[in-house]
Amino acid sequence: MATATQRKSNYVVIDSERCKGCHLCIAFCPKGVLKPASRINRMGYTPAEVNEKKTRECTGCGICALMCPDVAVTVHRLKKR
Amino acid sequence: MAQLEYNELETILYQKPEALEEHPFHFCPGCGHGIALRLVAEIIDELEIRERAICVASIGCSVNSYEYFNFDGLESAHGRAPAVATAIKRCHPHLIPFTYQGDGDLAAIGTAEIVHACARGENITTIFINNAIYGMTGGQMAPTTLTGMYSTSTPAGRKPSLAGYPIRVCEMLSTLEGTAYISRVALHSPAAVRKAKQAIKLAFRTQLAGLGMSLVEVLSPCPTNWRVEPVKALEWLAENMLPYYPLGEYKVIDAVAALKKEDHHA
Numbered sequence: 001m002a003t004a005t006q007r008k009s010n011y012v013v014i015d016s017e018r019c020k021g022c023h024l025c026i027a028f029c030p031k032g033v034l035k036p037a038s039r040i041n042r043m044g045y046t047p048a049e050v051n052e053k054k055t056r057e058c059t060g061c062g063i064c065a066l067m068c069p070d071v072a073v074t075v076h077r078l079k080k081r
Numbered sequence: 082m083a084q085l086e087y088n089e090l091e092t093i094l095y096q097k098p099e100a101l102e103e104h105p106f107h108f109c110p111g112c113g114h115g116i117a118l119r120l121v122a123e124i125i126d127e128l129e130i131r132e133r134a135i136c137v138a139s140i141g142c143s144v145n146s147y148e149y150f151n152f153d154g155l156e157s158a159h160g161r162a163p164a165v166a167t168a169i170k171r172c173h174p175h176l177i178p179f180t181y182q183g184d185g186d187l188a189a190i191g192t193a194e195i196v197h198a199c200a201r202g203e204n205i206t207t208i209f210i211n212n213a214i215y216g217m218t219g220g221q222m223a224p225t226t227l228t229g230m231y232s233t234s235t236p237a238g239r240k241p242s243l244a245g246y247p248i249r250v251c252e253m254l255s256t257l258e259g260t261a262y263i264s265r266v267a268l269h270s271p272a273a274v275r276k277a278k279q280a281i282k283l284a285f286r287t288q289l290a291g292l293g294m295s296l297v298e299v300l301s302p303c304p305t306n307w308r309v310e311p312v313k314a315l316e317w318l319a320e321n322m323l324p325y326y327p328l329g330e331y332k333v334i335d336a337v338a339a340l341k342k343e344d345h346h347a
Contacts, residue, residue, distance in 0.1 A: 018105045022312075024315070027312040060094055065095035069116050070106055074096045076093055079092050
C-alpha cells in the first residue's frame with residue numbers, strides 16, 4: 001500500500017478481505033478509477049481494486065464509499081496546508 | 082505519515098464509522114442492509130448519541146443488526162420490535178431506542194405493532210427496510226412484493242386475485258395522528274443514498290426533540306433473491322419499485338419541518 005508521501009492526488013484504499021465483490025463502487029465511480037481484481041480473496045469473492053494506471057484521476061469524491069455495502073472503502077483526501 | 086512531501090495535509094473523508102463493529106457484515110454481496118446499517122451508524126456518530134442509542138432488532142436478514150452496532154442492542158420477538166422500543170422509551174426516557182425492521186417483519190407479522198405504536202404516538206424511531214421479498218428464508222412473497230413479481234412462493238408472479246396487493250406502509254401510517262415524520266427513501270444511486278441519510282438523521286432528531294413517532298422506509302436491493310447481479314438490482318429497483326413506492330416525505334409535522342429548516346441552514 002502506498003503511503004501519503006508518494007501521493008499527489010486523493011486516493012481510496014479498499015480492504016480486499018472485507019470486499020464481497022458486488023462491484024457497485026466500480027459501477028458508480030465517475031472517473032473509472034476502480035476495477036475488479038484478477039485474484040480472489042479469502043471469502044472467494046473477486047474484490048474491487050484501484051486501477052494502478054488511473055490512480056491519479058481519483059478526485060476523492062467518496063461515491064465508492066457511499067455505495068459500498070460492506071464498509072470496505074476508506075477515502076483519503078489531500079488538503080492544502 | 083511523518084513527512085508529507087507536497088505541503089498538503091491528509092484527511093480521511095470516509096471510513097468505517099465508530100458505531101460499527103470491526104467484523105464484516107454477513108449479508109450477500111450488494112445487499113442494501115449494509116448501506117442502511119452504515120448510514121444509521123454514521124448518524125449515531127454525528128449526533129453523538131452512541132452511549133444512549135439502543136437498537137431493537139427484528140426477525141429476518143435484519144436480525145443480526147445488533148451484532149454490527151458498537152452500542153447496545155436487543156432482539157425482539159418477530160414483529161414486536163416497536164413494542165419493545167416503546168417499553169425502553171417509557172422506562173428510560175433519556176435513551177434513544179430505534180427499531181431496525183425488514184418488510185417481512187414490519188409489514189407482515191408486525192403490522193399491528195407498528196400501527197398501534199404510530200397511533201399511540203410513541204417517541205421512537207423505526208428504520209424500515211423494504212426489499213419487496215422475504216430475504217432470509219429464501220425469497221418467498223412478502224406483503225410488499227410487487228404485483229407480477231417472481232418469488233419462490235409465487236413462481237408465476239404475484240397475482241392479486243390470489244395474493245392481494247402490495248402494502249404501501251408509509252401512506253398507510255401517515256394517516257395516523259401520532260406520527261411526526263414519515264418518509265420513503267431508496268438506495269439505488271449515490272444521490273438517493275445521500276437523501277436517505279438526511280431522512281434517517283431527521284428521524285433521529287425528531288426523537289431527540291421528543292416530537293413523536295418517526296419512520297423511514299428504505300427501498301433496498303436484494304440481489305440474491307431477485308436473481309440479479311448487484312448493479313442490475315439497483316436498476317431493477319429504480320425501474321420497478323419506484324413507480325409503485327414513490328419516494329418522498331409523507332408526513333412532516335410543523336415542528337419537524339422547523340428542525341429540518343434549522344438543519345438546512347446549519
